[in-house]
Amino acid sequence: MKFYYFHLMPYVMDHDEPSSWVTLSNRHYDPVVGQTLYHQYLDQLEYAEALGWDGICVNEHHQNCYGTMPSPNVMAAMLVRRTSRAKIAILGNGLPLRENPLRVAEEIAMLDVVSGGRVISGFVRGIGPEYFSLGVNPTHSRERFYEAAELILRAWTEDGPFPFDGRFYRYPYVNPWPRPLQRPHPPVWCPSQGSTETVEWAARRRFPYLMVFTPIKRIAQVYAEYREACERHGYTASRYQLTVNLPIVVAETDAKARDIAREHALWVYHVGLRMLPPFYQPPGYVTEPSLRRLLTTRPKLPTELTFEDLDEGGYIICGSPATVRDKLRVFADELRAGIVCSGMNGGSHEKTLEMMELFAREVMPHFREDAHVDETVGVGR
Amino acid sequence: MTENGSTTRQLDVRGTPVQLRSDGDGPPLLFLHGAGAGGRWLSFQDALARRFTVIGPTHPGHGGSPPAEWIEEVTDLAFLYLDLLDTLGLDRVHLVGASLGGWIAAEMAVMASSRLRSLVLIDPVGIKVEGWIYPFLFGMQVPEVVATIFHRPEAALALAPSDQSLDTLVELFRQNAALARVSWNPYLYNPRLRRRLGRIAVPTLLAWGEHDRLAPLVCADAWGKEIPAARLVTFARSGHVPHLEEPEAVAAAVVEFCAAADAGP
Numbered sequence: 001m002k003f004y005y006f007h008l009m010p011y012v013m014d015h016d017e018p019s020s021w022v023t024l025s026n027r028h029y030d031p032v033v034g035q036t037l038y039h040q041y042l043d044q045l046e047y048a049e050a051l052g053w054d055g056i057c058v059n060e061h062h063q064n065c066y067g068t069m070p071s072p073n074v075m076a077a078m079l080v081r082r083t084s085r086a087k088i089a090i091l092g093n094g095l096p097l098r099e100n101p102l103r104v105a106e107e108i109a110m111l112d113v114v115s116g117g118r119v120i121s122g123f124v125r126g127i128g129p130e131y132f133s134l135g136v137n138p139t140h141s142r143e144r145f146y147e148a149a150e151l152i153l154r155a156w157t158e159d160g161p162f163p164f165d166g167r168f169y170r171y172p173y174v175n176p177w178p179r180p181l182q183r184p185h186p187p188v189w190c191p192s193q194g195s196t197e198t199v200e201w202a203a204r205r206r207f208p209y210l211m212v213f214t215p216i217k218r219i220a221q222v223y224a225e226y227r228e229a230c231e232r233h234g235y236t237a238s239r240y241q242l243t244v245n246l247p248i249v250v251a252e253t254d255a256k257a258r259d260i261a262r263e264h265a266l267w268v269y270h271v272g273l274r275m276l277p278p279f280y281q282p283p284g285y286v287t288e289p290s291l292r293r294l295l296t297t298r299p300k301l302p303t304e305l306t307f308e309d310l311d312e313g314g315y316i317i318c319g320s321p322a323t324v325r326d327k328l329r330v331f332a333d334e335l336r337a338g339i340v341c342s343g344m345n346g347g348s349h350e351k352t353l354e355m356m357e358l359f360a361r362e363v364m365p366h367f368r369e370d371a372h373v374d375e376t377v378g379v380g381r
Numbered sequence: 382m383t384e385n386g387s388t389t390r391q392l393d394v395r396g397t398p399v400q401l402r403s404d405g406d407g408p409p410l411l412f413l414h415g416a417g418a419g420g421r422w423l424s425f426q427d428a429l430a431r432r433f434t435v436i437g438p439t440h441p442g443h444g445g446s447p448p449a450e451w452i453e454e455v456t457d458l459a460f461l462y463l464d465l466l467d468t469l470g471l472d473r474v475h476l477v478g479a480s481l482g483g484w485i486a487a488e489m490a491v492m493a494s495s496r497l498r499s500l501v502l503i504d505p506v507g508i509k510v511e512g513w514i515y516p517f518l519f520g521m522q523v524p525e526v527v528a529t530i531f532h533r534p535e536a537a538l539a540l541a542p543s544d545q546s547l548d549t550l551v552e553l554f555r556q557n558a559a560l561a562r563v564s565w566n567p568y569l570y571n572p573r574l575r576r577r578l579g580r581i582a583v584p585t586l587l588a589w590g591e592h593d594r595l596a597p598l599v600c601a602d603a604w605g606k607e608i609p610a611a612r613l614v615t616f617a618r619s620g621h622v623p624h625l626e627e628p629e630a631v632a633a634a635v636v637e638f639c640a641a642a643d644a645g646p
Binding site: 137295 | 562
């Protein structure tokens with residue numbers, strides 16, 4: 001199994017506002033505190049490489065306290081020159097949120113060239129509130145996503161210049177310099193929450209599917225759908241196409257890990273993902289079949305999840321090194337997930353570094369049967 | 382189908398299915414509803430039907446009209462309803478539109494005011510007004526929407542969904558998506574429309590709720606400045622939807638205005 005260290009770069013704070021997104025005033029953001037946080041978070045990502053993680057992950061979110069990386073490419077650029085081995089997974093760029101997605105093709109190619117071909121390029125749609133924050137019409141989201149992805153892939157793989165005449169994006173000359181180093185292009189991942197349309201699209205293109213913040217039962221369902229779709233498209237999915245974003249809390253004992261998780265891991269769900277109902281599902285953002293499924297299954301909102309829901313539901317993994325190993329075995333052996341992307345939060349920078357060390361020492365070595373395999377060969381392109 | 386005396390049928394407008402309700406006798410009057418009021422026949426329409434043949438299409442994506450993929454802007458809806466006039470063989474009509482319907486009506490009027498006998502715009506949106514930014518309804522929860530649209534919140538009950546069933550929730554989402562598709566950004570206006578309003582060459586009535594918090598009276602002034610022969614009448618006990626809050630009074634003003642236009646100068 002491959003381990004990637006994932007960061008949201010949250011601005012951890014408590015507040016009584018109804019939403020941590022869109023409307024939470026940025027007067028709460030203290031740039032002096034922010035400077036310290038950015039450096040600690042980047043140190044954690046760099047330390048992950050030193051401790052043996054296979055990859056480090058950044059991601060894009062806008063105008064909230066949940067994640068302060070509006071430009072993941074900027075963060076990736078800082079990491080490229082401070083690391084030398086780890087993959088740098090950008091999970092991802094919110095394609096429909098860009099007015100000019102050719103810029104994504106250019107920026108990723110730059111990072112890929114400078115990093116010597118270590119970049120993984122996630123393509124995402126961006127979540128509901130971001131359509132409010134950035135003024136992009138959510139009813140165009142899906143079409144813009146597919147069109148921008150098509151444009152970027154062609155820009156990376158076809159000799160330029162060529163014209164591109166889409167519904168949303170039009171260029172007389174597509175001819176980006178530089179071209180990416182990886183051939184035919186950097187691996188593309190699809191971080192998502194399991195919409196049927198995205199599963200189908202990713203499987204068809206051989207793009208790894210990353211389940212984000214979902215209970216283990218749902219992950220198993222979506223993995224099965226994805227594997228089935230791959231077979232339908234005439235190939236068997238590599239285990240490195242099935243990935244999961246799984247926060248991990250590890251400590252000397254189960255009890256201690258639970259205390260830390262209750263105090264710190266819950267913040268993401270109860271504060272970080274708190275938002276007004278209209279922001280969750282902007283008009284036209286999901287298809288009607290997906291909406292019907294959501295309304296029928298009524299998954300709990302993040303703010304409704306208790307620690308027990310998260311722990312027992314397999315949204316997170318929490319425990320002593322032995323417990324974490326056992327729980328991770330389920331993901332490795334039963335779900336056959338090939339890559340686990342995990343963020344950690346020990347409550348302070350120092351304690352987070354200690355938790356990472358404990359994980360690298362006591363857990364990671366038990367899952368290294370595939371140490372010699374490059375997880376990006378033949379995957380994501 | 383017949384309800385409150387009105388009849389409902391499905392019409393094919395150059396390949397786009399549109400649900401149409403109509404009632405009454407007399408000169409034809411096309412009524413274009415606002416967002417959230419699709420497929421509803423309220424006392425306002427009944428009152429107009431006493432003097433006119435009221436024709437009330439439901440916008441695609443609302444109520445009984447399925448969404449139409451090709452509709453991307455409000456001008457597309459304006460072309461749809463000009464086509465509808467052709468489909469129905471109507472030469473010249475009185476055109477009445479409320480809110481979003483007023484915006485569509487104004488777009489029709491700048492395209493083809495020769496097809497109109499008169500124009501009534503009830504608290505329309507659709508133009509940019511200096512010093513005013515329309516409050517973003519899509520980001521609001523229901524109580525806040527009601528407080529923004531209605532002067533008397535109890536009038537909102539007329540538009541309340543009949544139930545909370547899966548189908549109803551999906552229909553509301555579909556309707557909201559149809560609205561968002563044409564109005565999310567720029568929000569509730571067409572940057573080109575204001576410059577074109579001077580082309581409207583028929584008698585025009587601006588009917589406005591004095592307590593409109595979505596498009597307040599400053600907007601009425603802007604419309605009045607651009608449309609050469611517009612007359613403004615305001616309603617003291619209404620917000621954004623006077624035809625729902627004071628239906629009898631608004632209908633009386635509309636009837637009187639349209640009848641005068643029919644009588645001619």
